[in-house]
Structure formats: structure tokens, C-alpha cells
Amino acid sequence: MTPDAPRASRERVDEDEVPSDESSTEPVLAAYRHDVHKLRGRAHENAAAEYAGVRVNEGVPLNADRDAALLSRPEGEPEMTVSNHRSPYRLSLVTGASAGEDVGVGEIESAVKGLVTVADPVEAHRAWLESRVASVFSESLFYPYTSLKYHTLLTAALLSNYRVGAGFEDLCLIVDDPDEDPTPHRTVLETGEVSLRVSADPEGRPAAALGSGPAMSFADVWSRLPEHPGGADGCRAWRVLDSQLRRIRSWSTALQFIEDFVAWWGGEL
Amino acid sequence: MTRVQEVLLELEQDYVGHPYFVTGNAVFTAVARELDDDVSVNALQASVGVFVPGTHGGFPEWHSQSGGVPYFGTSLRPVEAYEDLFLFRDAAQRWIGSSGPWDAENTHDVRSYAGRTGFTPSTWFGQPVESRNRKRTVNWYVHCFLHAAGSDRDVVPVDDEVLDGLQIGGARNFGLGETSLVDSQTVALEELDYSRVREADRLQVELVSPFVLSTEHPAADDQSVPWWWGVDDESIRRRESRLMQDGESFELETVDHGQVVPYAGSDPVGTARQGVLRVGSHSKFGFGEFRVRPAGDDRVPERDRCHTARDGGEA
Numbered sequence: 001m002t003p004d005a006p007r008a009s010r011e012r013v014d015e016d017e018v019p020s021d022e023s024s025t026e027p028v029l030a031a032y033r034h035d036v037h038k039l040r041g042r043a044h045e046n047a048a049a050e051y052a053g054v055r056v057n058e059g060v061p062l063n064a065d066r067d068a069a070l071l072s073r074p075e076g077e078p079e080m081t082v083s084n085h086r087s088p089y090r091l092s093l094v095t096g097a098s099a100g101e102d103v104g105v106g107e108i109e110s111a112v113k114g115l116v117t118v119a120d121p122v123e124a125h126r127a128w129l130e131s132r133v134a135s136v137f138s139e140s141l142f143y144p145y146t147s148l149k150y151h152t153l154l155t156a157a158l159l160s161n162y163r164v165g166a167g168f169e170d171l172c173l174i175v176d177d178p179d180e181d182p183t184p185h186r187t188v189l190e191t192g193e194v195s196l197r198v199s200a201d202p203e204g205r206p207a208a209a210l211g212s213g214p215a216m217s218f219a220d221v222w223s224r225l226p227e228h229p230g231g232a233d234g235c236r237a238w239r240v241l242d243s244q245l246r247r248i249r250s251w252s253t254a255l256q257f258i259e260d261f262v263a264w265w266g267g268e269l
Numbered sequence: 270m271t272r273v274q275e276v277l278l279e280l281e282q283d284y285v286g287h288p289y290f291v292t293g294n295a296v297f298t299a300v301a302r303e304l305d306d307d308v309s310v311n312a313l314q315a316s317v318g319v320f321v322p323g324t325h326g327g328f329p330e331w332h333s334q335s336g337g338v339p340y341f342g343t344s345l346r347p348v349e350a351y352e353d354l355f356l357f358r359d360a361a362q363r364w365i366g367s368s369g370p371w372d373a374e375n376t377h378d379v380r381s382y383a384g385r386t387g388f389t390p391s392t393w394f395g396q397p398v399e400s401r402n403r404k405r406t407v408n409w410y411v412h413c414f415l416h417a418a419g420s421d422r423d424v425v426p427v428d429d430e431v432l433d434g435l436q437i438g439g440a441r442n443f444g445l446g447e448t449s450l451v452d453s454q455t456v457a458l459e460e461l462d463y464s465r466v467r468e469a470d471r472l473q474v475e476l477v478s479p480f481v482l483s484t485e486h487p488a489a490d491d492q493s494v495p496w497w498w499g500v501d502d503e504s505i506r507r508r509e510s511r512l513m514q515d516g517e518s519f520e521l522e523t524v525d526h527g528q529v530v531p532y533a534g535s536d537p538v539g540t541a542r543q544g545v546l547r548v549g550s551h552s553k554f555g556f557g558e559f560r561v562r563p564a565g566d567d568r569v570p571e572r573d574r575c576h577t578a579r580d581g582g583e584a
Contacts, residue, residue, distance in 0.1 A: 074367040215571035219361035223527030243288040
């Protein structure tokens, strides 16, 4: 077990390198489009290769998809964790309700189309950060409290870092200034009050290392941050949010929890 | 012998209070209210009460026991080694199994009580109406330690009758914060196995409760960050807190709990023992609890497993 092994298993790829196979999508765009079958409520086996005129459901390079999945759900054969919720819709940790309850099928379809067909990678990142429809879905039927939106953003952030040669063990969770613009592909959450980024270089911002390998480590990493976003010292709602985040292990669940909590308790934060 | 009583209470009613844990002050006050002599009250020392979901799970690798149990969080487990004391002390409760919705089981259902947010005593799963009959309930428990200072060691163990029916947190007149005693056991710190701490090359200190740096309370002193935490002061997260005493509120500045710092001292076993009894100001009320753990012992063990699997696995 050498620290360099994971890095060595990935080829170094320059950000601006043009893919040699013209039929495949620009790699970061592939990350944003890799789980379109889930947005359409389809199983992986029935995933279409093309949707709304763009290539979708392609593999994501450098194992970024697999690593992102390990951040949010257990390894190995999945098990049904909520027996009475067999639905692609996410369950909210804030309300306990299905996130699909108040969204119409038509609304979902047109929003998915809009989200998937963004051609510019930076705009695609921005569209995912702001997307409501992506947060309606869980990242797996077996784990309804996970979020497809944040799984996808984590996948893109890992890929973006791996492509410039960073290994997983080099990465940190970084607390950014929410008034600054998000960093393309690296910002994994932006709610107006909280901006979080996954990157190797904290650039002077408060940061905590993700650790030696991808695992359900959110509570640990959050608890190690030298500074938390928000005003927990002066506001009970922030303290409730912080106290819950120290109990959540899955990354996509935790990031989605922040988004839902801020939306639900917004007035008190 | 330094006896520490491990206590598990079940939350019977909604709880309105500190959201991270039941404060040591709340645990202390609840027990002290039931004790009838000043000597015991003066000697009693209470830890913070950590919330534990009564769900299924299994012993972590670092525990002296192994295997899984259906209702793991609903009773105390054997304590043979020092680490065993900390089974339920981490808010992330990493022993919870992943065959159920682990994060939902370990987060509180938040309710508002006349403008104050509080937690429900149990969480229901499977809200959809069509499956009403298949709802599952997970109850909340509170885990804390009691010990006695000085020579008044017969204060501990506190009798079961005293511990049953304690009320914690706010709005007690309305019946909130009611608990029942589920389980209690007393261990002697000197009799525990410290071999993992003794044999480790490098150690870390994990803060289980906040450490008080400065306090407004006239009877307590300000402290600096302990020298045996191998960190510079700037890299530590601080938090304001408060201690209520006889209706008066005292502002505190603390090092926030949950952080991990390198251990730079030379007496790991003695330090480990002291961490259970707590250090610094207001340790009588739960502040300053920490765990000493081998540096190679990742708080999230799966991180290393993935790492190993990847080294030997596909590219």
C-alpha cells in the first residue's frame, strides 16, 4: 500500500487535451451526463446511448464515478434500505417526504432535457449547481436519502482534479466565500450561504483533507474543518444544521441536506 | 480505583436543548436534583450525553468485541478495553449498519416548540400513506458517564432509582426531556486494557466534548491550548458556548469538539485515562473529554480499505 499507487493508476491528462475518439463526449461533460438514465427513471441496463441529441450514460474516465459513489454509499452488492420506498425519487432528511411529491412529470422531463443538453462544460457545472430537478432523484434506488445532484457534482469535481494529476489523497474539502463565483467543476455546493469545493489547493481558505481513499467520510471531514460556514456562534438554526452534519456519513446526502435545510430554515439562518 | 459509571437513558419525550449533545450541565443538574446530600452533589462529575439511535449495527474493528447485533444502540456493550468506552461517544455513530437508512436513523427529526427547535424521541421511516402499516420506528437514547471527584468515590455508582426518570433540557414543566433508565454499568479505569494506546508509535487526541479556553465564571480559570496537542492555536476551530449556573449564564470560549489533533505528550496511558475524567475548566460539567487513539487508526476505517482494494484492483 503506497500512497502513490492510486495516482499511478491514472494517466495524467491535460485539461485542454482533445479527446482522440470523436464519437465520445468531452470528459467533464460526460461526467454531467453519466447518470441521465437515472434522471429518466431507467435502469442502467436500459440506458440509452443518446438523449435529446447528445451522447449520454457514457463511462466517466479515471474512476471518478466509482470514487464518487464510494463517498456516498456502501461498497459491494446494494441492499434495499427503505423497504416501502421503491422509487427513483429521493427522500428528504429534512422533511422525511419524497422530493418528487410536488413536481410534475412534464416539468421534470423538460428540466432534465435542459440540464443534459448544455454544451459548454462550465455552464453545465453551473446548471447542475443550480438545478432543482436533479435533486429530486436519489443516486440509487437502494439508497433513497442520497442525491443524484450531488453525486454528479462530486463525480465532476473528482474528475476535474484527477485530470490534472491529483490523487484522491491530495484532495480537501474547502469552505469558500459564498460571495465569490463558484470554481468550475470543483465547487460541489452553492446555496447562497454556503459554498463548498473539492480541490487539492485550498488557496488560503479553511480546508480539511478527504483522507487516504473514498469512503462515507462526510461527518469526519466536516468535523475536522478549521472553520465552519455560517454563524453557529450566534444562531441556533446554524447549530442545528452543524450538529446534524456531524451525524451524516454519506457525502451526497450531507450536501443535499445543507441545500434542503437552508431552503427550509432560510429565514432563521 | 477510579470508577466510571456508564449510563444509557431512553428519551421518552421530545427534547429541547443543546443540539450537539445533552450538555454535561444538564446531565449533572438532572442527577443532582435527585440526590439528597451535598457531599454527593459536590463530588459528582457528569459527561455530556451523546445521542444514540436504537438501531442495528456492529462492533467497530477497534472494539474488543466483534459481530453485529439487531438493536445495537439500545443497550450498553461490554467494556474490557479503553477504546470500548467510546463506542457511542462519536456523533457519527459509525457502528450503524448500512442495511437500513443509516444517515436518516442517525439524524434527528426537528420540530418547533413555541419557536424553539427540538428533537423528537423517535424517528419514523416510510412516511408514504400507502405504506402506513410498514412504518419503522427508531428510538433515541442518551449515553453519558458519571464519576466522583476526590475521595467520595462511593457516590458512584449512582442508584438505578435515582437515574430512572431523569428530565433533561428545557421546558421540563411541560414534560419535555423525560427519560427512562435503560442500562448502567460501572468500570474501573485501572482495570481496562490500554495495549492499543501503549503499542502505537504515534497517537492522536480526538476531542469528544468542547475544551474551555476562557470562561466568565469567577471560580474558573482561562486555559491555553494544551501543549501536548501538537498543533498551532490558529489551526483549531473555536466556538462560543455557555454555562448556566443557578440561573446565571456565563460565556465560554471553547475548542470545538469533533476535531483531531496530534498527541505530543509522553504518557499516553495516563493521558488516555485523564481524557475519560476530562481536563480543563468546567470538566465537572462535561467539558474537556477526549479519546487517545493510534494515528494509524483512521476514524473512518473504510478509507483505508478502499485504498488497499484499489492498489490491488483494477486501474
